[in-house]
Amino acid sequence: MKAQTLYEKLWSSHVVHEEADGTALIYIDRHLVHEVTSPQAFEGLKLAGRKPWRVGSIVATADHNTPTDHWDLGIQDPVSRQQVETLDANIREVGSLAYFPFKDARQGIVHVIGPENGATLPGMTVVCGDSHTSTHGAFGCLAHGIGTSEVEHVLATQCLLQKKSRTLLIRVDGQLGRGVTAKDVVLAIIGRIGTAGGTGYAMEFGGSAIRALSMEGRMTICNMAIEAGARAGLVGVDETTIEYLKDRPFSPKGAQWEQAVDYWRSLHSDEGAEFDKVVEIKAEDILPQVTWGTSPEMVTTVDGRVPDPAAVTDPVRREGIERALKYMGLEANTPITDIPVDQVFIGSCTNSRIEDLREAAAVAKGRSKAASVKRVLVVPGSGLVKRQAEAEGLHEIFLAAGFEWREPGCSMCLAMNADRLEPGERCASTSNRNFEGRQGAGGRTHLVSPAMAAAAAVTGRFTDVRAL
Amino acid sequence: MKPFTQLDGLVAPLDRANVDTDAIIPKQFLKSIKRSGFGPNAFDEWRYLDVGQPGADNSKRPLNPDFVLNQARYQGAQILLTRDNFGCGSSREHAPWALEDYGFRVLIGPSFADIFFNNSFKNGLLPIKLDAAEVDELFRQCEASEGYRLKVDLAAQTITRPDGKSIAFDIDPFRKECLLNGWDDIGLTLRHADKIRAFEEQRRAQHPYYFA
Numbered sequence A: 001m002k003a004q005t006l007y008e009k010l011w012s013s014h015v016v017h018e019e020a021d022g023t024a025l026i027y028i029d030r031h032l033v034h035e036v037t038s039p040q041a042f043e044g045l046k047l048a049g050r051k052p053w054r055v056g057s058i059v060a061t062a063d064h065n066t067p068t069d070h071w072d073l074g075i076q077d078p079v080s081r082q083q084v085e086t087l088d089a090n091i092r093e094v095g096s097l098a099y100f101p102f103k104d105a106r107q108g109i110v111h112v113i114g115p116e117n118g119a120t121l122p123g124m125t126v127v128c129g130d131s132h133t134s135t136h137g138a139f140g141c142l143a144h145g146i147g148t149s150e151v152e153h154v155l156a157t158q159c160l161l162q163k164k165s166r167t168l169l170i171r172v173d174g175q176l177g178r179g180v181t182a183k184d185v186v187l188a189i190i191g192r193i194g195t196a197g198g199t200g201y202a203m204e205f206g207g208s209a210i211r212a213l214s215m216e217g218r219m220t221i222c223n224m225a226i227e228a229g230a231r232a233g234l235v236g237v238d239e240t241t242i243e244y245l246k247d248r249p250f251s252p253k254g255a256q257w258e259q260a261v262d263y264w265r266s267l268h269s270d271e272g273a274e275f276d277k278v279v280e281i282k283a284e285d286i287l288p289q290v291t292w293g294t295s296p297e298m299v300t301t302v303d304g305r306v307p308d309p310a311a312v313t314d315p316v317r318r319e320g321i322e323r324a325l326k327y328m329g330l331e332a333n334t335p336i337t338d339i340p341v342d343q344v345f346i347g348s349c350t351n352s353r354i355e356d357l358r359e360a361a362a363v364a365k366g367r368s369k370a371a372s373v374k375r376v377l378v379v380p381g382s383g384l385v386k387r388q389a390e391a392e393g394l395h396e397i398f399l400a401a402g403f404e405w406r407e408p409g410c411s412m413c414l415a416m417n418a419d420r421l422e423p424g425e426r427c428a429s430t431s432n433r434n435f436e437g438r439q440g441a442g443g444r445t446h447l448v449s450p451a452m453a454a455a456a457a458v459t460g461r462f463t464d465v466r467a468l
Numbered sequence B: 001m002k003p004f005t006q007l008d009g010l011v012a013p014l015d016r017a018n019v020d021t022d023a024i025i026p027k028q029f030l031k032s033i034k035r036s037g038f039g040p041n042a043f044d045e046w047r048y049l050d051v052g053q054p055g056a057d058n059s060k061r062p063l064n065p066d067f068v069l070n071q072a073r074y075q076g077a078q079i080l081l082t083r084d085n086f087g088c089g090s091s092r093e094h095a096p097w098a099l100e101d102y103g104f105r106v107l108i109g110p111s112f113a114d115i116f117f118n119n120s121f122k123n124g125l126l127p128i129k130l131d132a133a134e135v136d137e138l139f140r141q142c143e144a145s146e147g148y149r150l151k152v153d154l155a156a157q158t159i160t161r162p163d164g165k166s167i168a169f170d171i172d173p174f175r176k177e178c179l180l181n182g183w184d185d186i187g188l189t190l191r192h193a194d195k196i197r198a199f200e201e202q203r204r205a206q207h208p209y210y211f212a
């Protein structure tokens, strides 16, 4: 048989029907739901008199709007509360495999709770009305972010209308240097190929440096595939994947586990499989990254400088840089390590898992927040992550350093709840988007790894974590 | 879904690359549980000088005179010229809802982000990809002449400029059919309900652990 890419295997095992022009109906195994992009879909379903096709595919949680402190007070913002209550009511009405509502012990960011509960499994198709659904591709499953009309479509038909993507392999070979993390790898990739570099592709990450990553690291990388324009990120299944999934609540058990693992071991690109495009990166060349602009591709290394638009010839790009520098309040040619920060955010579906918190804590240990830094928020990705971190005593390290230890949720990744930047404030953030206003109107976001965020918190400016 | 066939519309240029969906409709408006009413908050942070809040009376807010869509000559525009990677970022369908509610029916640019591109079609909004050089020329013409209009014909897959030049564009045949007829995707898919059921049964037998 012809050597196949992982994407081709996943695609062909889910095609239910194909139109003459290649538009296909693909079957959806797992439907993750959160409060922001689902209300209109449930409403549409009801108005059309339709029922969900398979409620057993649904795993839901409330994460975007939920507060990260004073849970005893409930959700103060009435509009946010209404959205969360609407999800409660919708799930109550239609049912689900699992629902982790506000305050539940297993509540958390939708892309954190799926994997940690074993609700995301290799070989599945996974969708969610959220672009960072690409995260789940770390498990060798085909995971797409979808819009609300598509959420309704999946609810009603258990299928998604899709055209087959082209395939792109990003191969990172070699060994990452000390202090260089999965986040730096993915930022370096986006810096290299641009935010539209993956548009139209399913982006597989391979090579020895990717194989050496934990599941947490692989999730961080796939999480940001969408930031490179790819709707889906992918990593092939190996022993790391299988080890992670063993004994998770929704992972198969007993004989079914054996049967599943047998199948999962085939879920990788075959030797000699052809990709439409291949990008190769040497792990040794990757240094800690810091974004300086308003798009994730506006990134450089910690020893770099803010670029000079005068040196750029393409007028659209030059204007883009000028506009970004103006928004970010930065002068051309400023060394990255001269940029001071006002706030630090450690969290989001990119970097709020236990390993991320361990990395941040390793830097924070025995140090304290710089006096010039107003606030350092540490927001675990889920209730389970929070409890694990507390069992390891990480929260004590953060609290001793003057950081705030919060309840799980999306928090200041998109600032839909009370956690946000004030206009003009500058933030070192472990999240995935540095768009204008993302963390609060007028706020300025620099994307970094958890270790680099913690380093900025204790020194008050961007600092090479390797030198600390 | 609203069908789309032809349009002779006023054109507005938005001359920046990587316009993300956070910029098209900021997050505070995502708290709505409705599909409509997002138009007055389209491009909110660029369009107004103050910070917008859901439920506020937008007609009383100070407009940003520097934002291109606020110029008198572009009022009533139904066609938006864009640059590379328009609609990147969050999957929020509120972005096409906001553009549609604002009055746009056609977007023309060199490239669009995948999810946004998909979402547009579901809402009767037609995104058209053209060569960068072609888009450049449209920007030039549009900025040079007030009241610049284009004719878009979906059935013929053409855009006609005021100087008479006709530009052909590509579109998936399936999407074209759906848009021309205003077909509801779900209704279309459910014609294959038997096939879906059969597929599901077979999958359940082969991989029972996905159906726990």
Ligand code: SF4
Residues within 6 Å of the ligand: A063, A064, A109, A110, A111, A130, A132, A348, A349, A350, A409, A410, A413, A414, A431, A432
């Ligand atoms: S943490 Fe941020 S990126 Fe992730 S799902 Fe929440 S809002 Fe979206």
